[in-house]
Each structure stands twice: as C-alpha cells, then as structure tokens.
Amino acid sequence: MAFGEPALPVHPLEPTMRPGPRTAPGYDPDPMTDSALESVRAEVVACRRCPRLVEWREEVARTKVARFAGWEYWGRPVPGFGDPAAGVLIVGLAPAAHGGNRTGRIFTGDRSGDFLFASLYRTGFANQPNSEHRDDGLRLDGAYVAATVRCAPPGNRPTPAERDACLPFLVRELQLLSDVRTMVTLGSFAWDGALRAVAALGHRARPRPRFGHLAEADVGPYTLLGAFHPSQQNTFTGKLTPDMLDAVFRRAREITTP
Numbered sequence: 397m398a399f400g401e402p403a404l405p406v407h408p409l410e411p412t413m414r415p416g417p418r419t420a421p422g423y424d425p426d427p428m429t430d431s432a433l434e435s436v437r438a439e440v441v442a443c444r445r446c447p448r449l450v451e452w453r454e455e456v457a458r459t460k461v462a463r464f465a466g467w468e469y470w471g472r473p474v475p476g477f478g479d480p481a482a483g484v485l486i487v488g489l490a491p492a493a494h495g496g497n498r499t500g501r502i503f504t505g506d507r508s509g510d511f512l513f514a515s516l517y518r519t520g521f522a523n524q525p526n527s528e529h530r531d532d533g534l535r536l537d538g539a540y541v542a543a544t545v546r547c548a549p550p551g552n553r554p555t556p557a558e559r560d561a562c563l564p565f566l567v568r569e570l571q572l573l574s575d576v577r578t579m580v581t582l583g584s585f586a587w588d589g590a591l592r593a594v595a596a597l598g599h600r601a602r603p604r605p606r607f608g609h610l611a612e613a614d615v616g617p618y619t620l621l622g623a624f625h626p627s628q629q630n631t632f633t634g635k636l637t638p639d640m641l642d643a644v645f646r647r648a649r650e651i652t653t654p
C-alpha cells in the first residue's frame with residue numbers, strides 16, 4: 397500500500413452494491429469490485445480538493461509542535477480504518493492537526509483517540525486500548541472508524557463547502573461497508589454528516605432527528621446513534637465520561653447484533 401499500512405483484508409462484496417432494502421428506490425449505485433474500499437482509501441489519501449485544508453494540513457506538517465518535532469507528519473487526508481465487515485460505523489468530525497494529521501490514522505495520537513479506543517477496547521470492538529501510531533498493532537473487530545471531513549481543519553471547523561466536498565467519501569464507504577447497521581456519530585457535526593450521507597443513498601429522515609448523547613434515529617436501514625465527541629473539552633469537564641461512551645458502544649452492539 398502506498399500509505400504505509402497493512403492492506404485491508406478483502407471483504408466479500410456483493411456483485412452489485414446492495415440493490416436490496418439498504419438502497420432506496422431510484423438510487424443507482426456504481427458496480428464495485430472487491431478492492432473498492434481500498435480504492436476509496438487511496439483516493440482519500442491523494443485528495444487535494446479543498447485548497448484551504450490542503451494548505452493548512454501541509455503547513456501543520458511542516459511546522460509541527462515541539463513535543464512532536466522528531467516526527468515526520470503525515471500531512472495528508474486521513475482515510476477510514478477498521479474492520480471491512482463492520483456492523484458499526486463510527487463517524488468523527490475531522491482529523492486532529494497533531495493527531496491523525498501527524499500519524500496518518502484517524503483518532504490516533506491524541507487524547508480524543510485515547511478516550512475513544514479505550515472505550516472500544518472495553519466494549520469488545522478493539523484488541524487494545526491504545527492508539528499511538530499506524531504500526532501499533534491496533535485492530536478493530538466489528539467497527540470501522542471514519543470522519544465527516546478527512547483533512548485537519550483550522551480550529552477544528554470545516555466550512556460547509558469543505559464538508560460537502562468530502563462527504564462523497566463517507567457515502568462510498570457506507571455503500572461498501574455492507575454489514576453496517578449502526579452509525580455512531582461523535583458530536584453534532586458527525587450526526588449531521590451521517591444524515592447527509594444516508595440521504596445521499598436515498599434515505600431521508602422526516603422530521604430531521606436531533607442530536608444528543610444516546611439519541612437514536614432509524615433512517616432507512618441504519619440506526620444513527622449519537623455520542624458526545626470525546627474532545628478534551630468534553631472529557632476534562634466530565635460532560636462525557638468513560639461510562640457514558642461505553643454505554644453508546646454497548647447499545648450499538650445491541651442494535652447491530654440480531
């Protein structure tokens with residue numbers, strides 16, 4: 397692989413992408429191949445569609461911060477990561493400037509990721525609680541992690557145009573992760589992104605469901621499940637505790653497991 401991670405195991409996709417109940421009438425998906433998920437990852441890594449984010453992610457990678465001065469930053473978009481047979485798709489906001497944008501793996505190398513992967517470990521979705529770099533041995537079982545926007549944005553605030561430019565990657569992952577039944581959205585931006593992604597597949601929620609911690613919304617074949625984002629602002633203040641995040645992933649497993 398061009399971007400330094402072990403190749404994803406090949407997932408046995410259906411010959412045509414989910415023409416059944418998961419795809420709404422009128423939606424006409426492209427035929428996909430077994431390597432389509434890997435192709436999406438490669439396209440993400442090569443993407444330069446948003447000039448402001450390209451400039452920012454590369455500038456951060458050049459200037460770094462003192463504590464990571466010895467690192468060669470990734471400085472590119474960060475692809476999704478996890479189990480191609482996942483039943484749970486976890487959606488974040490965007491990579492952190494000195495987390496995913498440094499390590500090249502989503503939620504890896506920052507405090508938010510520490511909090512998230514510790515919870516995934518406790519709830520049986522990860523083989524280890526830590527996530528430090530791309531070769532640290534972390535494997536997910538039943539979960540795939542992605543972001544609404546794949547480049548680190550200044551101030552963690554992508555523009556609506558950047559969100560819209562990046563959303564097709566999430567839509568395509570959703571198509572390809574054909575076992576996904578539950579989308580755990582970390583924060584309201586991801587909740588909105590997930591609603592937009594499922595709408596792009598022809599599944600619209602009326603009325604539009606509101607984000608909240610442990611909020612649930614059935615949209616087409618998916619259940620959206622809200623969780624407060626594991627940002628330091630939320631975890632340091634106690635707005636989000638380990639037990640609260642564990643409850644979300646336990647609920648995700650309940651929904652996903654027949």
Ligand code: SF4
Binds near residue numbers: 440443449546561
């Ligand atoms: Fe490409 Fe998404 Fe990054 Fe924009 S945010 S440059 S669409 S990967």
